[in-house]
Amino acid sequence: MKDASPIQPTAKYRKDYAAPSYTITSVDLRFNLHETATQVIATSQLKALGCDDTLELQGEQLVLKGITVNGSQWSDYEEKEGALILSNLPTEFELVITTETNPKANTALEGLYMSGGAFCTQCEAEGFRRITYFLDRPDVLAKYTTTVEADKAAFPFLLSNGNKIAQGDTSNGRHWVTWQDPHPKPSYLFALVAGDFDQLVDTFTTRSGNQVALEIFVDKGNLSRAEHAMLSLKNSMKWDEERFGLEYDLDIYMIVAVDFFNMGAMENKGLNVFNSKFVLADQDSATDADYLGIEAVIGHEYFHNWTGNRVTCRDWFQLSLKEGLTVFRDQEFSSDLGSRAVNRVNNVSVIRGPQFAEDASPMSHPIRPEKVIEMNNFYTVTVYEKGSEVIRMIHTLLGESKFQAGIKLYFERHDGTAATCDDFVAAMQDASGVDLSQFKLWYSQSGTPIVTVKDHFDEQAQTYSLTIAQHTPETATQKDKQPLHIPFDIELYDDKGDVVPLIINEKQQPSLLQLTQASHTFVFENIKHKPTPSLLREFTAPVKLEYDYTEAQLVLLMKCATNEVARWDATQSLMGLYIKQMVESGQTVALSDKVLEALRSILTDKQADKALIAEALLPPPYNEVSGWYEQVDVDAILTALDALRLDIATNLEPQLKAVYLSLSAQQYDISHQSMARRKLRNVCLRYLSRTGNYDEEIKAQFESSDNMTDSSGALIAANTETVSVREQLMQAFSDKWSDNGLVMDKWFVLQGQYPSIQALDKVKAALDHSAFSMQNPNRVRNLIGGFIGNPYAFHAKDGSGYRFTGEMLAKLNESNPQVASRLIDPLLKFARYDDQRKALMKKELETLRGNPNLARDLFEKVEAALK
Ligand code: 7MF
Numbered sequence: 021m022k023d024a025s026p027i028q029p030t031a032k033y034r035k036d037y038a039a040p041s042y043t044i045t046s047v048d049l050r051f052n053l054h055e056t057a058t059q060v061i062a063t064s065q066l067k068a069l070g071c072d073d074t075l076e077l078q079g080e081q082l083v084l085k086g087i088t089v090n091g092s093q094w095s096d097y098e099e100k101e102g103a104l105i106l107s108n109l110p111t112e113f114e115l116v117i118t119t120e121t122n123p124k125a126n127t128a129l130e131g132l133y134m135s136g137g138a139f140c141t142q143c144e145a146e147g148f149r150r151i152t153y154f155l156d157r158p159d160v161l162a163k164y165t166t167t168v169e170a171d172k173a174a175f176p177f178l179l180s181n182g183n184k185i186a187q188g189d190t191s192n193g194r195h196w197v198t199w200q201d202p203h204p205k206p207s208y209l210f211a212l213v214a215g216d217f218d219q220l221v222d223t224f225t226t227r228s229g230n231q232v233a234l235e236i237f238v239d240k241g242n243l244s245r246a247e248h249a250m251l252s253l254k255n256s257m258k259w260d261e262e263r264f265g266l267e268y269d270l271d272i273y274m275i276v277a278v279d280f281f282n283m284g285a286m287e288n289k290g291l292n293v294f295n296s297k298f299v300l301a302d303q304d305s306a307t308d309a310d311y312l313g314i315e316a317v318i319g320h321e322y323f324h325n326w327t328g329n330r331v332t333c334r335d336w337f338q339l340s341l342k343e344g345l346t347v348f349r350d351q352e353f354s355s356d357l358g359s360r361a362v363n364r365v366n367n368v369s370v371i372r373g374p375q376f377a378e379d380a381s382p383m384s385h386p387i388r389p390e391k392v393i394e395m396n397n398f399y400t401v402t403v404y405e406k407g408s409e410v411i412r413m414i415h416t417l418l419g420e421s422k423f424q425a426g427i428k429l430y431f432e433r434h435d436g437t438a439a440t441c442d443d444f445v446a447a448m449q450d451a452s453g454v455d456l457s458q459f460k461l462w463y464s465q466s467g468t469p470i471v472t473v474k475d476h477f478d479e480q481a482q483t484y485s486l487t488i489a490q491h492t493p494e495t496a497t498q499k500d501k502q503p504l505h506i507p508f509d510i511e512l513y514d515d516k517g518d519v520v521p522l523i524i525n526e527k528q529q530p531s532l533l534q535l536t537q538a539s540h541t542f543v544f545e546n547i548k549h550k551p552t553p554s555l556l557r558e559f560t561a562p563v564k565l566e567y568d569y570t571e572a573q574l575v576l577l578m579k580c581a582t583n584e585v586a587r588w589d590a591t592q593s594l595m596g597l598y599i600k601q602m603v604e605s606g607q608t609v610a611l612s613d614k615v616l617e618a619l620r621s622i623l624t625d626k627q628a629d630k631a632l633i634a635e636a637l638l639p640p641p642y643n644e645v646s647g648w649y650e651q652v653d654v655d656a657i658l659t660a661l662d663a664l665r666l667d668i669a670t671n672l673e674p675q676l677k678a679v680y681l682s683l684s685a686q687q688y689d690i691s692h693q694s695m696a697r698r699k700l701r702n703v704c705l706r707y708l709s710r711t712g713n714y715d716e717e718i719k720a721q722f723e724s725s726d727n728m729t730d731s732s733g734a735l736i737a738a739n740t741e742t743v744s745v746r747e748q749l750m751q752a753f754s755d756k757w758s759d760n761g762l763v764m765d766k767w768f769v770l771q772g773q774y775p776s777i778q779a780l781d782k783v784k785a786a787l788d789h790s791a792f793s794m795q796n797p798n799r800v801r802n803l804i805g806g807f808i809g810n811p812y813a814f815h816a817k818d819g820s821g822y823r824f825t826g827e828m829l830a831k832l833n834e835s836n837p838q839v840a841s842r843l844i845d846p847l848l849k850f851a852r853y854d855d856q857r858k859a860l861m862k863k864e865l866e867t868l869r870g871n872p873n874l875a876r877d878l879f880e881k882v883e884a885a886l887k
């Protein structure tokens with residue numbers, strides 16, 4: 021007999037949205053927590069929305085124990101794969117469903133599971149259906165009351181959303197707590213945590229005088245590491261009041277840090293659950309980047325309270341409604357508190373690297389997807405980061421005050437409801453009077469627009485014309501593309517580097533041009549000499565810019581552009597010119613004296629922000645450069661990047677050394693100035709390490725450092741074949757930190773990223789390290805993810821990198837498909853590589869496709885790639 025063929029996962033389409041047959045107005049949940057068998061009794065009040073008397077509830081991995089309708093046993097139901105269908109129901113009724121789950125066996129970390137010794141939940145997007153049968157969709161908003169019972173000694177804290185309204189002990193050493201959340205919410209915002217923690221408490225008084233209790237729960241012994249998270253939370257609450265006029269709306273805000281978590285954090289109402297990576301920090305164990313990450317993620321989750329929770333999404337196709345907007349808000353928060361330019365530079369790099377790559381891949385999708393098989397696959401850089409760029413473009417087009425008027429109208433119209441991206445744009449348009457009808461295409465059109473600029477100086481007429489054309493190449497699932505509404509900021513400079521006014525028809529123009537057609541020509545008057553244009557300043561739109569800059573023009577912009585981001589961008593373009601020449605010719609091209617001189621003056625600039633100097637000295641990374649080519653020549657790109665870095669290191673050695681020494685360690689603090697000094701110092705050390713002559717300095721920094729930024733900075737500098745002390749330092753680090761998984765992640769990622777094919781052996785050895793666990797997503801992402809993102813080893817010509825990746829994905833497919841799915845992306849891009857690599861990559865995808873137990877997460881991506 022033949023095996024039954026596995027059920028093919030089915031797709032859902034945005035156009036098929038329909039309201040449910042019933043809604044749930046309130047639900048009372050009772051959890052009797054036991055590690056291997058937890059009983060959940062869900063009592064829901066339901067109301068028909070139309071005349072359909074059947075109800076389809078979602079449920080997965082549940083054991084059904086009983087159903088009653090209005091107090092009587094109900095037998096008119098059918099249990100299907102992933103669903104429970106009830107028929108012949110009254111128009112209003114009380115439904116009681118009793119189910120059982122096994123939290124300890126739940127390695128997917130979705131629904132109710134164990135992290136360390138604690139129970140915790142993760143419900144976004146569709147995890148609540150692993151807790152009970154429910155209308156697990158974001159347009160069903162219910163009031164929740166939750167009672168949690170567990171062993172008192174092992175689980176002294178029993179937490180859920182909202183306010184604690186009752187508690188008590190039971191006879192057998194157990195206890196219980198009842199929580200009530202007054203705000204109706206969708207099921208994805210439900211949370212429950214039970215465990216033993218240390219608790220950091222504080223308060224925040226809102227603008228209108230309400231006292232909010234702030235509580236951060238961490239593993240025992242980690243209390244002092246939660247201070248920065250608490251400070252970031254208070255800063256977030258204050259910032260949202262000042263910049264957006266938004267106040268917190270409950271009397272308590274709790275954050276729990278857990279070690280086993282698939283993603284960064286989760287905005288559950290009143291009870292955020294965080295990956296401990298984004299809560300725990302101290303001088304010894306966290307880098308400056310970790311501190312900034314905590315601030316951003318604490319902010320992000322807090323800002324969701326309005327953009328996500330008070331106004332939620334009608335359906336998951338609208339995910340960018342809350343995520344794009346909340347990323348925009350967390351970026352603005354970080355920019356207002358810290359360096360705006362450095363934040364912008366980092367955000368732009370994410371768009372130009374991973375986002376452009378995703379948009380050119382088989383999984384390319386608009387920020388509002390049209391078709392989804394597994395929703396977890398759409399928590400992407402496109403939905404989040406490009407989504408934020410789309411909000412930023414609206415902000416650029418409207419200006420701050422009209423943008424805030426739009427936000428206000430959006431909340432007036434949609435507070436307490438589930439809304440769509442169209443609703444958001446309509447509020448922005450109605451409040452501002454700015455026509456956004458063409459702009460809305462950014463929500464439905466995928467792919468990266470290419471904006472091509474040609475210029476012409478007419479000496480006779482003293483005019484300078486810019487012809488700006490846009491074109492979006494076709495993407496995997498979308499052929500026809502239309503012109504978009506693109507805000508395009510420019511400036512012109514004369515030979516001395518002074519700004520030339522923009523005059524058209526004798527009138528001074530704003531620097532912001534608006535492109536709406538396939539091509540525009542702007543003729544600027546009263547221009548004496550051919551100027552240098554500064555284009556797409558501040559990256560006002562997520563597009564690829566094509567303009568044939570000369571080296572001299574870019575050097576001028578590097579030195580003279582009024583805008584810090586534009587100066588950084590000129591440096592990136594200049595290095596890009598050399599990288600392209602080297603890749604095309606297959607030969608080393610030495611940087612010209614003018615370029616070296618310009619780099620030296622940036623490096624030794626006393627005025628500029630040192631963090632920005634550090635960013636400007638680094639060439640665009642491999643993931644960005646590979647996106648410049650339709651056919652990727654891995655070896656040529658890596659050779660070019662190595663040659664460029666060595667050229668800079670060799671020619672700037674005296675200055676790099678002088679700056680390195682001048683920035684020697686000071687009294688440690690996390691002011692922006694101190695972080696910037698450490699950043700530049702470590703970039704200098706990394707360049708110097710390439711010469712092979714700085715092993716002593718690397719070792720000295722590692723041994724004398726009093727903070728993790730400088731310790732790991734030394735390790736990063738050592739992580740190359742040319743440094744002899746690498747193994748010695750790695751061993752010392754592992755000896756010191758082997759019982760701290762979060763710190764060991766810094767070590768695991770360096771094994772994965774070792775820039776040579778030898779990374780494979782290092783990674784295989786590290787799989788056996790006592791601190792590694794295939795069950796912990798952070799460990800997996802750093803070690804295996806580090807390897808997959810390492811082009812030297814992942815793209816090894818013999819296919820060993822692909823083979824290893826395929827093996828790891830097959831393992832993770834069984835235990836945690838969501839984590840597997842986040843790692844597979846580089847493999848999907850096989851079509852862009854040479855024939856030999858293409859065949860080897862494809863073979864791994866085909867092997868996965870043949871796996872009869874392939875999870876929906878990987879299935880969707882593998883199918884898209886092989887189609
Ligand atoms: C900052 O968006 C930016 C993005 C979903 C889980 C957190 O709040 C979230 C959750 C994923 C990917 C990135 C982020 C989050 C998730 C995130 C976190 C901080 N609603 Br998946």
Ligand code: ZN
Pocket residue numbers: 320324342343346
């Ligand atoms: Zn979010």
